[in-house]
Amino acid sequence: MSIDYRGIKKLANQFAILQRAQFSGRLDVASETEKQPWSFYCYLGRIVYATGGPHAVRRWRRNLACYWSEVEITALVTKVTEAEVWDYQALCLLADSDASKLPQIKAMIKSIVVEAVLDIAQMPNITCRIGSQKPLDTQLALIGIGEVFKEMQQNWQRWQGAGLGQYSPNLAPILRQPERLRSRIPTAHYQLLKTLLNGKQTLRDVAKQMKREVAIIAKFLAPYLQDGIIELVEISDLPAPVRPTIPSVPATLAVAPLIACLDDSPSICQEMEQILMGAGYRFIAIQDPLRALTTLLTRKPDLIFLDLVMPETNGYEICSKLRKTSLFRNTPIVILTGNDGIIDRVRAKIVGASDFLGKPVESKTVLEATRKHLAQAQTISA
Structure with a gap:
């Protein structure tokens, strides 16, 4: 994976305009290489939430799992009814049920936004469009543009330093030569990696399960990837609990x-x-x-x-x-x-x-x- 600096500069400039205008509504970002656009919901020029992109459901569940158990997540999604922003509605329900959870929700939202921006930074030829000028009814977080891009840049530098700069953390590691791996690491480590490196979880998913930064996991796996013991493959997103409505360009914008x-x-x-x-x-x-x-x-x-x-x-x-x-x-x-x-x-x-x-x-x-x-x-x- 590599950053398209023209694209990220374009996105940063777009956010700067929205910040100066104190824009409230939805900004849609599309790329030639991705079917699913990203959507950023803003309020008075600050980011409230981000969704969409290739792994929107994985991203949401992975970040939620940092604070809540799988049982709690499953119970939560059964209450969701909204289609377009079901993931944000779930967080609102979570905040309504227990206000003490708001700090964790805010931290999770920021992590989601930073991930989305980093994913966009890897995309060529992005286009930005105002999708709606209606803000979300509830603002659980108000995140400054500057802090998002600063953290994104720091994450990118750590990832690049791990030696997998040409790959995306949305790729899934799969163990191709288990015997060679077994001979090179302790048995306990091998058993864990054999379970995790099944081609069904992205590098980000694996990192969350191991409670490590994705750059640290990438640095550990890099030698085995170079030797062909591990391969990185593309995988699809998880199914959404509610059939999502893909934000489309409104009729007023299409013309x-x-x-x-x-x-x-x-x-x-x-x-x-x-x-x-x-x-x-x-x-x-x-x-x-x-x-x-x-x-x-x-x-x-x-x-x-x-x-x-x-x-x-x-x-x-x-x-x-x-x-x-x-x-x-x-x-x-x-x-x-x-x-x-x-x-x-x-x-x-x-x-x-x-x-x-x-x-x-x-x-x-x-x-x-x-x-x-x-x-x-x-x-x-x-």
Whole structure:
């Protein structure tokens, strides 16, 4: 396993935006390589809970087992009725039954969140979407973004130091050559490992059963893995006690307005992407002005942010060309510039620009302009 630093930076930036906006609701994170998305429930910019991903049930049961017996867990899940966030509902029931358990529940939730973030860090090409702006009814924990990423990084460094940096802790160890292992370790250790290394439990599961950090278990097993005595295999998640509802992209998000930003500056495009996608819009960045018209005609955005000064052309020329096509005659076009002068504003109006926005861009002004012009465009088309 290796961390995709672009992906984790993207996730960290997304959380930073939500933190500044004091967002309450659900953030969905998807990866090209995983069918099941992760969902992070937030309240006023802090994380309340995380679920989803490839091993959501295993993760929940494993962390719960640190504090409660299997009998207690089985009794608890029989009371669960909610489908989408059944695991969180179970924790709420647990807290309601005994308020003294709240510190353990909070510790468990933090562990679950850190695990989820570490799993996402290994995924290529993640996408983040606002799935809902309705928070959970109860907030059992409020976890700061900074502490989550700090602990995730520490866990990753320990895992990498164990010598299995190219593997995921969600893989299951299976004993392939028992006799070779028997000859290399004490009998008592062999009997224990023979029971645990059955290909049905992940490295994380094994570590919890042995009451050790997963990095310590990984370091112990690394030589036997390299010698082919042990193999790491993929396994599926455990069945959920309630058939979970996979958080889907809401209808309003599936048809969310597509916003285009034409700017030759990668940093401006990245900043605009974080602002707009963080607010639930779809986004496309165009950095090559020579290909702008072709891309815009193909994608048909609902609103266009257009840089004023670009190599080989300028925002006025592109805006004028767009207004001459029937497709973009009424599309909102907002000019971006660092020169907020009266002459520039007049010229922008002459070529048909809808608005003028100064640089550096700010989240509040970008979103206000976006909402304003999309609403006006909708009124015109109605």
